[in-house]
Amino acid sequence: xHPAVLDRWSRGSSPVHRRDARAKLVALLVFLxxxxxxxxxxxxLAAGLLVLLAAALLWARLPLAAALARAAVVxxxxxxxxxxxxxxxxPARGLALVAKSYLSALAVLLVVATTPLPALLRGLEMMGAxxxxxxVGQFLHRYLFVISEEARHIRTAAVARxxxxxxxxxxxxxxxxxxxxxxxxFARSYRRAEEIHRAMRARGFGGRIPPLxxxxxxxxxxxxxxxxSLAPVALRVAVERVAR
Amino acid sequence: xxxxxxxxxxxxxxxxxxxxxxxSCYREPTVHIPDGFLATPVWAVLDAAAAPAVVLIARRAQxxxxxxxxxxLGVMGAFVFAAQMINFPVGAGTTGHLVGGALLAxxxxxxxxxxxxxxxxxxxxxVFQDGGVLALGANAVNMALVGVLAGYLPFSLWGGTPWRRxxxxxxxxxxxxVSAVLALSELLISGVPMPRPMLGITLGLFLVSAILExxxxxxxxxxxERIQPQAVRRPRAGRSPAxxxxxxxxxxxxSVGVLIASQAPDAIQRLTRLxxxxxxxxxxxxxxxxxxxxxxxxxxxxxxxxASRNRSA
Amino acid sequence: MTPLIEVRGLRFRYEDGTxxxxxxxxxxxxxxxxxxFGANGSGKTTFVLHLNGLLAGEGTVKVCGLLVEKKNLAxxxxxxxxxxxxxDSQLFMPSVLEDVxxxxxxxxxxxxxxxxxxxxxxxxxGMSAAAGRAPYHLSAGEKKRxxxxxxxxxxxxxxVLDEPTANLDPPGQRSLADLVARLPQAKIxxxxxxxxxxxxxxxxxxxxxxxxxxxxxxxxxVSRFDWDFTLGPSKLSx
Numbered sequence: 001x002h003p004a005v006l007d008r009w010s011r012g013s014s015p016v017h018r019r020d021a022r023a024k025l026v027a028l029l030v031f032l033x034x035x036x037x038x039x040x041x042x043x044x045l046a047a048g049l050l051v052l053l054a055a056a057l058l059w060a061r062l063p064l065a066a067a068l069a070r071a072a073v074v075x076x077x078x079x080x081x082x083x084x085x086x087x088x089x090x091p092a093r094g095l096a097l098v099a100k101s102y103l104s105a106l107a108v109l110l111v112v113a114t115t116p117l118p119a120l121l122r123g124l125e126m127m128g129a130x131x132x133x134x135x136v137g138q139f140l141h142r143y144l145f146v147i148s149e150e151a152r153h154i155r156t157a158a159v160a161r162x163x164x165x166x167x168x169x170x171x172x173x174x175x176x177x178x179x180x181x182x183x184x185x186f187a188r189s190y191r192r193a194e195e196i197h198r199a200m201r202a203r204g205f206g207g208r209i210p211p212l213x214x215x216x217x218x219x220x221x222x223x224x225x226x227x228x229s230l231a232p233v234a235l236r237v238a239v240e241r242v243a244r
Numbered sequence: 245x246x247x248x249x250x251x252x253x254x255x256x257x258x259x260x261x262x263x264x265x266x267x268s269c270y271r272e273p274t275v276h277i278p279d280g281f282l283a284t285p286v287w288a289v290l291d292a293a294a295a296p297a298v299v300l301i302a303r304r305a306q307x308x309x310x311x312x313x314x315x316x317l318g319v320m321g322a323f324v325f326a327a328q329m330i331n332f333p334v335g336a337g338t339t340g341h342l343v344g345g346a347l348l349a350x351x352x353x354x355x356x357x358x359x360x361x362x363x364x365x366x367x368x369x370x371v372f373q374d375g376g377v378l379a380l381g382a383n384a385v386n387m388a389l390v391g392v393l394a395g396y397l398p399f400s401l402w403g404g405t406p407w408r409r410x411x412x413x414x415x416x417x418x419x420x421x422v423s424a425v426l427a428l429s430e431l432l433i434s435g436v437p438m439p440r441p442m443l444g445i446t447l448g449l450f451l452v453s454a455i456l457e458x459x460x461x462x463x464x465x466x467x468x469e470r471i472q473p474q475a476v477r478r479p480r481a482g483r484s485p486a487x488x489x490x491x492x493x494x495x496x497x498x499s500v501g502v503l504i505a506s507q508a509p510d511a512i513q514r515l516t517r518l519x520x521x522x523x524x525x526x527x528x529x530x531x532x533x534x535x536x537x538x539x540x541x542x543x544x545x546x547x548x549x550x551a552s553r554n555r556s557a
Numbered sequence: 558m559t560p561l562i563e564v565r566g567l568r569f570r571y572e573d574g575t576x577x578x579x580x581x582x583x584x585x586x587x588x589x590x591x592x593x594f595g596a597n598g599s600g601k602t603t604f605v606l607h608l609n610g611l612l613a614g615e616g617t618v619k620v621c622g623l624l625v626e627k628k629n630l631a632x633x634x635x636x637x638x639x640x641x642x643x644x645d646s647q648l649f650m651p652s653v654l655e656d657v658x659x660x661x662x663x664x665x666x667x668x669x670x671x672x673x674x675x676x677x678x679x680x681x682x683g684m685s686a687a688a689g690r691a692p693y694h695l696s697a698g699e700k701k702r703x704x705x706x707x708x709x710x711x712x713x714x715x716x717v718l719d720e721p722t723a724n725l726d727p728p729g730q731r732s733l734a735d736l737v738a739r740l741p742q743a744k745i746x747x748x749x750x751x752x753x754x755x756x757x758x759x760x761x762x763x764x765x766x767x768x769x770x771x772x773x774x775x776x777x778x779v780s781r782f783d784w785d786f787t788l789g790p791s792k793l794s795x
Binding site: 088150187 | 278279280281284287298299302303305306309310311312313314315316317318319320321322323325326327329330331332333342351359360362363364366367369370371372373374376377378436437438439442459460463464465466467468470471472475
Binding site: 004117141143146195196198200201202203204 | 606609611631634635638639641643645646647649650651652655658659660662663664668689690691692693694707708711
């Protein structure tokens with residue numbers, strides 16, 4: 001799915017969108033740890049967490065089916081191991097792998113689909129992540145689409161000149177021309193980075209990228225963080241108690 | 245635990261392997277471990293190990309208080325993403341694509357390459373749900389830290405000698421192989437089921453991916469040297485080739501050693517049951533495995549420092 | 558009247574030794590709009606990069622009386638605003654508003670004032686609605702407007718536009734010309750787009766092999782150097 005879709009979802013408006021990024025990140029971490037460390041009564045816990053996440057998706061006014069489908073990219077990897085576990089006589093383990101990986105991906109998707117990436121990165125910075133790494137991530141995200149478009153043009157041009165014709169072109173030649181295309185893309189990207197730096201200097205760049213937004217952690221965010229963190233924990237405790 | 249008919253097990257294994265083959269050939273030659281696969285001590289320890297390492301390396305790549313390098317590293321990270329679209333024919337109707345850790349290290353330097361790879365992993369986990377969030381530490385250790393270092397090691401030692409082309413190939417080869425082997429070891433220690441035949445074929449696939457990465461890295465770097473020669477680094481000839489051979493051998497041996505240790509049958513059996521039952525044996529096995537990982541990491545770090553000291557001397 | 562820009566004997570060589578500028582003399586007075594013509598590789602962009610100190614060569618370059626040297630760079634970059642040819646390389650921040658405010662925040666302006674000024678600049682170029690959007694969603698024309706807003710927000714004395722109509726469709730070219738005509742600053746327009754230059758400029762200079770070989774009205778230079786693309790029976794070679 002195109003990254004533009006996720007970007008569009010993240011710029012929507014809902015009670016979840018309005019929460020501070022830090023609150024959502026804290027809740028996400030609690031959810032992930034709670035799920036990762038769970039071993040008992042897993043099918044029930046998984047079902048309960050799925051309902052919880054679906055409710056959150058609806059509350060965030062996100063398209064439910066599309067979100068559930070997008071998170072399913074992790075399923076093929078887990079399905080392979082699920083099959084093997086089933087063949088080895090331990091289907092529970094395989095299901096656990098699929099369920100855990102899917103629900104974790106869905107939870108991450110929920111947070112990223114309700115928080116624009118710059119706000120997310122700023123939240124991470126305020127929680128102690130190295131700012132330089134986040135700056136790199138910000139530029140990566142900004143130019144992901146641009147450079148991918150350039151790569152697509154290169155590939156289209158190559159295909160138009162018969163690069164897909166396997167019959168008459170020796171694989172060695174195609175290999176080298178693909179390498180040449182990549183080297184060209186590298187050089188263009190490098191040059192673009194120089195242009196960006198030049199544009200930054202022309203507007204007085206002094207060494208640190210200035211942050212624009214001012215994230216304030218309000219009472220509502222604290223309440224959200226606490227409740228959203230408690231929900232999966234309470235669910236797990238309840239499920240494990242009932243299963244005993 | 246019901247035991248299934250062995251033929252069924254074999255059949256499913258082969259089917260799963262064929263699916264994995266196409267999956268890995270058309271998507272990722274590297275393993276981005278999702279959440280839910282690694283045992284808690286494994287992902288927790290790797291997160292704890294990766295965090296300070298990433299902070300240190302980010303500081304080193306930053307070069308002072310200036311964030312001027314951030315656009316370059318970000319754009320090159322976008323390049324690595326975009327490079328996945330360019331297909332390299334392997335024959336037999338399959339294609340592969342560049343992973344990029346070694347290429348980045350040989351053009352931007354290992355610290356910057358590590359930062360770029362970490363940023364890529366974070367974006368992949370968050371935006372594309374490719375790889376887990378708790379597993380970021382493990383994936384970072386595998387691909388951004390040890391993988392990049394292993395990719396740079398041959399080049400830093402022999403990049404200035406007549407063995408330059410081989411060192412580039414070896415760098416690409418090692419970066420993918422070591423990352424994949426480490427990922428596999430972490431999965432095995434965590435008790436992820438993997439019967440012998442699948443393990444063998446998976447390792448075979450890793451070897452193919454590694455060779456492909458070596459070939460692609462070499463081809464791209466040679467092309468790049470013609471159009472933008474100053475982009476590729478020129479390390480000065482190392483002083484002791486014997487040390488270099490030893491270093492690379494140590495990395496390979498340690499990786500293989502961890503792999504063998506992690507698939508000791510009793511470890512798997514212990515872990516498929518509840519961990520609460522036999523803590524001592526399970527702890528010692530996983531400690532051994534993780535200790536091995538730490539050793540590889542430390543070895544790469546130390547040797548990398550020796551190599552850079554050789555170079556700057 | 559102090560000239561806004563005064564260049565004397567500017568020479569510049571690239572690292573590999575090729576001479577890009579071979580002695581440029583140039584002057585820009587307040588209120589002027591000058592077109593810069595010349596073949597690709599004749600030194601136009603290289604020249605422009607000297608005006609705010611991104612490149613440094615031999616000779617003197619003065620902006621509003623200040624010599625372009627290290628200690629004056631911050632002030633000079635506030636007075637000369639350059640809009641580069643590739644808008645994607647210029648709009649490097651995650652959102653439109655952040656990008657327009659970038660220059661202001663670098664100057665030390667406080668956040669609220671910077672945001673207000675950025676909104677005003679977006680209003681000037683007609684892109685207020687796009688403030689929260691990500692740049693890659695915008696069309697080429699919209700990106701160019703936002704890039705101009707980012708420069709205009711800094712309230713420079715001189716506006717330099719490097720190939721502004723490249724990649725724009727005719728309606729886009731027209732609305733850009735309207736916008737540029739409304740901006741009060743003195744302007745330097747590096748362009749191949751002769752109708753655009755004719756519409757906006759009276760004066761033009763012609764670059765050839767790192768030298769300014771002519772300085773006159775746009776019409777004079779266009780006819781002297783045959784710098785217009787019109788197919789007519791007399792111009793087609795048989």
